[in-house]
Amino acid sequence: MDELYNPQKIEQEAQQYWEENNSFSVTEDPDKEKFYCLSMFPYPSGQLHMGHVRNYTIGDVISRYQRMRGKNVLQPMGWDAFGMPAENAAIKNKVPPAKWTYENIDYMRTQLKRLGFAYDWGRELATCQPQYYRWEQWLFTRLFEKGLVYKKSAAVNWCPHDQTVLANEQVVDGCCWRCNTPVIRKEIPQWFMRITDYAQELLDDLDKLKDWPERVLAMQRNWIGRSEGVEVYFEVPGHDQPLKVFTTRPDTLMGVTYMAVAAEHPLAREAAQGSEDITLFIARCETMDVSEASLETVEKLGMDTGLKAIHPVSGKDVPIYIANFVLMTYGEGAVMAVPAHDQRDWEFARKYDITIEPVVFPEDGSEPDLQQCAYVEKGVLRNSGEFNGLSSAKAFDAIAEYLEKAGKGQRQVHFRLRDWGVSRQRYWGAPIPIINCPACGPVAVPDTDLPVVLPEDVIVEGTGSPIKKMPSFYETTCPGCGGKAERETDTFDTFMESSWYFARYACADNDTAMLDERVNYWLPVDQYVGGIEHAILHLLYARFYNKLMRDIGLTEIDEPFNALLTQGMVLKDGSKMSKSKGNTVDPQALIDEYGADTARMFTMFAAPPEQSLEWSDDAVAGAHRFLKRLWKLGRSLHGEWAIDLEHASTANIPEAPYDWSNANEEQKAIRRKVHSHLRKANDDMERQQFNTVISAGMQILSTLTQPVPGHSGNSPEEVSQLGPVYKQIRHEGMSILLRMLAPIVPHIAHALWLKLGYSGVVISAPWPMVDTSALQLDEIEIVVQVNGKLRDRIKIPSDADNAAMEKRALASAKVQQHIEGKTIRKTIVVPGKLVNIVAN
């Protein structure tokens, strides 16, 4: 056996074994409990980064652990292959996005294989393949027929110089990231999916997700943002349509002193006619990117249109302002403002000297100081005519009822969630399968013409998608009337592809249907693992897509992901490792120097999975040292040291062969430690805290290698003189330790397991069991406190009752010292743990 730990060699051997034996390819087996473990697939950016290593190691540890627990484990892998970086690389390097992407996939696949992940590679998919995206196009046409998709105008960031749409990320300080031209907001027609039709169900079903982190559920709940309120109609003289606004505080209606509309609102446009000031102001409002963060943090600006709305109750004139923080595409593009009871309205009113009219007052009769800030609490109404004296809650109903009776409003459930805009004016994405016919309007591409294949042999420039300039792509005939028509040249948001890949893995080879009956065996995903940055958008869209697929009869489940583990970020120098920030660490160097097991172990040991992990080059060495020590012990048990496992090798049950009847107290103490560390590791494995599983493993190794009484050293020569019981202890301990660590460092575990003498491989071995008889103790140590402060530790019989514990605690000299001259008021006993004596 090799003297030195040689990760490159043993990892290659283990991986070869798995490959030759198809160890991780699975099929549906109705007799076995299935376990579908899915890690979020990567964008093929070029190389794996540490975030991938962390994500995929977590998924792999869970998969291998579940396999050792006897489950039929599916762990697939694929590529989220459409996206902007391919276009950016194409512009920079003059390489077609497809070529760049497929080359990246090939390289990253070798990196994943080098890390030894237990994937069923037979199910690999890439979302840029027509055989994948054709089904998404097919589903979209079904949804088009069902009326679940529609076209409307929506704002995008537009660079007037490059004549192109910019992503929010491509807007830096309000300017284009390439040419630094100030970005403007532009409204263009786009396709939307009616996710709001599912808002209530998406909200309600969060309650079914018992094994999701509470933080993710909370974020999703707030994102969906259900609120009950009233839609109020404000008549505008000379206009047919009233100004419609939604409010959750109809009780403050009598305090409305102005209205605010978006710059794109028809009333704003109207006011601009003949007013240069307003025209300029609207232009200024449009020079802002469309992100919510900038919308909410920008300086609030407004301008009076001179137009008036009629208050629906008082009949008074209310001035209509244009405001830069109201967006046309959210809701109705207008809001009512109550400066006395809303802080943003209050600030705006102070700035533009608009009346602040208090109508809600604290119930205790006090007067809020509206010179300081708005009074936003609920209370009792005044200055509200017939509603005076009502509480906010009662006024809500009374005013809603008044408006409904008068035809000036109606109660409404409102969601913060907006419909999902899926159009992108980009090249590297799945073409939207719609044909625009001058006679028939938008028409779905018939099934027989799917997929609409994206041409891959293109040159991408900085000014718009190449397929928009390619008549061979967009010129076509209408499937309805046969006349000349044009294809949509927009492509889908890449969140479309990542919203259903989890289901496609169950039947990735099916070329006649999107999904088949195999999804009913594998779905839902039992454990989903991915970055916390996907807590809202990706997970919400995937949940939505699952419901769409269910309602079309493709799946049977309500929710796609049973349990969710959101790993923390991998940080370097305090911020997220990302290509755009240029602070990535290439894991390849780590693998080349130390091997895959060290890389895996480091990422699992450095932090618990849900916390962020600060990268440190130095800390890797400790993980590697541990593996070297593990190798050394494994080596010492090899050869003539291998225990007789004749009867164990047939059954492959490692617990079987040991006989502890001759063990002495020291030997029992070693076993007690090993099994108590194992018990800790079991608990931690179940709650997915892998760093302390490793910590327990380190302590087992250190327990096993401690010099034993009568033997000074730990060299193989000295160890070889140990008696048969010590030999058994080490063998049992190693058998436990290797299985405990096998999910985390599978290669070294594979190699050393074979040396222990078992016939099977460690991936097929069962997870180790705690021998509870090894844990028994005659005496335990408890803590004694006086007034909550630790004063002594005493040993008591393990079966001592509370009274005995108290008696022994009071007998302690140190305790006596601290209670001298005081009266004992109370004694608290925590069985088996602690006694606290309260005295003064």
Added chain:
RNA sequence: GCCGAGGUGGCGGAAUUGGUAGACGCAGUGGACUCAAAAUCCACCGGUUUCACAACCUUGAGGGUUCGAGUCCCUCCCUCGGUACCA
């Protein structure tokens, strides 16, 4: 701005239900081995006071609840993630 997390030694972190703060590892210091170095092994390793025994302080800051708070409550500060076209 809003929503969601996090803040514990020099560093990463542990403390599972309110019950011994600092497990395990990194770095550091001292020692063994060596001609020497590397590697390896052993010991020490939060702060202040003390010859010592020991005492006191300490989980971002301030307050509260409790016999007892890193853990629960309130206020504040800082960092990170998301904020709908980065994925």
